[in-house]
Amino acid sequence: MTEKEYFNKSEQKKLPARCPILDYCTRRAYTLYFLGGYTGGQKKSVIKILQENDTLKEDFEENAIELSGEVPEFLNGKNFKEYANFCPEVNLFDSVAFNQARGTASISGEWEDSRKIQFENKKYRHYSECAEFSKHHYQKVPLKKSPPKRRIGISQKLRFEIFQRDNFTCQYCGKSREDDNIKLELDHIMPVSAGGTDDYHNLITSCKKCNQGKSNKVIKKGSR
Ligand SMILES: [Zn+2]
Structure with missing residues (x-):
């Protein structure tokens, strides 16, 4: 054939x-x-x-x-x-x-x-x-494909809790929203691409500058 x-x-x-x-x-x-x-x-x-x-x-x-x-x-x-x-x-x-x-x-x-x-x-x-x-x-046996991970997104409430926990301070460079007039963001400690979640313990406060410079971020000792 x-x-x-x-x-x-x-x-x-x-x-x-x-x-x-x-x-x-x-x-x-x-x-x-x-x-x-x-x-x-x-x-x-x-x-x-x-x-x-x-x-x-x-x-x-x-x-x-x-x-x-x-x-x-x-x-x-x-x-x-x-x-x-x-x-x-x-x-x-x-x-x-x-x-x-x-x-x-x-x-x-x-x-x-x-x-x-x-x-x-x-x-x-x-x-x-x-x-x-x-x-x-x-x-009709379905394939046991693992469903794709669905991201729900981080709620405003959780966002605020993380900022509060971290004292509204970037955990990498130590700058704060109040003193340095910077914009705070959330960063994933373990990147989402590596399987990190939007969980309380995987999120950390970061300034925009530190969040973008992904490569050599080290969390400041004792800042948490
Ligand atoms: Zn920073």
Whole structure:
């Protein structure tokens, strides 16, 4: 099955052009592993190896769609290669595709030197025929994606409490609103980008100047 035939099939079935679960599908992961020329993987560490090579997403394991049905197999001998039950998308779309099957939705094939079988693709498949897709699609199992952190913002009340706690004084340079006529701001001790929260204990009073000069801020000893 070629790319065009594959997309036609998706369209006929009113499904997305490409497999919607491919990022988290264990069958695809194993296929990538076999065809990617990786070595040393035990069942468990195959995923890790692929993650280290940026082939799989970091949250693969939390969301992994387990193998259903036949197990992907790859035999790689001196004079032969044989594979079965692969993800149809890998040979069709991925750069690691098996040379002779590249550009086809081949899931099984063999190559043997001694019997002069150059290469034979045995079976083609559309993702909708994969057990993993069917199971996922019909059972509607949601992916366990962690929801994005929602920022509610800092209330005026909390803002005032922090300024009051810090005596309306910049905790970096020691200038105060009263004496130095500066504008006070709130700063995150642990930056939001590093997972810091809008919590009372993660907020600190800063003047505008110190807040902008992010790099070498040191909280003055004893000022808190
Ligand atoms: Zn300051």
